[in-house]
Amino acid sequence: MSRFWTTTVSDLTPYVPGEQPASQSLLKLNTNEHALPPSEAVMTAIRACQAEQLRRYPDPTAKGLREAIAQTESLTTDQVFVGNGSDEVLAHIWLSLLADRPVQTLDTTYGFYPVWAQLYHSTLTEVPVRADFSVDVDALMASEHAVVLANPNAPTGLALTCQEIERLLAGNPNRLHIIDEAYYGFGADTVAPLINQYDNLIVSRSLSKSHALAGLRVGYALAHRDLIEGLNRVKDSFNSYPLDAVAQAAAKVAICDASWQAQSVAVITESRSKMTEKLEALGFEVLPSSANFIFIQHRVLSGRTVFDGLRQQDILVRRWDKPRVENWLRITVGTLAQTNALLAACAALCAAEEA
Ligand SMILES: Cc1ncc(COP(=O)(O)O)c(C=O)c1O
Known part of the structure; x- marks a missing residue:
């Protein structure tokens, strides 16, 4: 805060973008970048x-x-x-x-x-x-x-x-x-x-x-x-x-480059379908998505529990501390290999809950 700030700047609550971690070892599914490299x-x-x-x-x-x-x-x-x-x-x-x-x-x-x-x-x-x-x-x-x-x-x-x-x-x-x-x-x-x-x-x-x-x-x-x-x-x-x-x-x-787009959307669509089907089988509710991310909540586990549990397994997703969506997570659709890693981590979390 500086005494030179205008009232508009003092009153602002700036947007907070999703985390961009420096570590390459994290599976980053929090800001909806495309899963594939560009054309x-x-x-x-x-x-x-x-x-x-x-x-x-x-x-x-x-x-x-x-x-x-x-x-x-x-x-x-x-x-x-x-x-x-x-x-x-x-x-x-x-x-x-x-x-x-x-x-x-x-x-x-x-x-x-x-x-x-x-x-x-x-x-x-x-x-x-x-x-x-x-x-x-x-x-x-x-x-x-x-x-x-x-x-x-x-x-x-x-x-x-x-x-x-x-x-x-x-x-x-x-x-x-x-x-x-x-x-x-x-x-x-x-x-x-x-x-x-x-x-x-x-x-x-x-x-x-x-x-x-x-x-x-x-x-x-x-x-x-x-x-x-x-x-x-x-x-x-x-x-x-x-x-x-x-x-x-x-x-x-x-x-x-229309051909790159057609090929890449096929990869995302396939991964999205697999994520949806397997997460539903693990007890998650998954909204029908027309994007390169899905929005999910678990029927038993809280949003915070799933977020923290994935983070402990080096998977970063997005969650908001807002009343209507606090139990929901937004997860970027990754490649099939990334989707498999996400599903394995979710399965481990759900198994730990049942134990
Ligand atoms: C709904 C929506 N609009 C706009 C943007 C901004 O995208 P960009 O500035 O990367 O084009 C985003 C980014 O996540 C978004 O989710």
């Missing part, structure tokens, strides 16, 4: 970067990357915004479109939303999810306030269908909807094809999960060009060159 084509693009690309400033508009995204999504380049991870994209969305305004989200969702609401002075209503963690679309429709939803939701992994989100969009053309598709690519519907139909929709995406590029820090938003122009006004008032030259080159190749 070889991406690594080749990074190695091909020239000193001259680093000496000079990068393209402030990331035109090549935005063109590749636009082409993949059948949109135009002016409907695409890119940023330094989707957290930065979402922060710019918040500042340009939600600051000083009332906003609604869910009571069980991504923990960064309340932080941006505080930073940018939005009054945030947290609409409760139902007892089974499903989203009450009617409750969101009852208010005219802008809606921020993660789809699939985090930490539950549950997804709304495209039709359910379209009901919200059509229900009030003057209500803005931010759909955070950070976990796009693992089975949930996307609403990106609705961008040309609805100017009250912004979709944000991340290359951190779907493309195994969390370390590169690339995210993007898709929306009507007037909304994108608003984001560019904020970006150009904050940091004109958010994406470095290496990130632009690598992300462009990643976006175009």
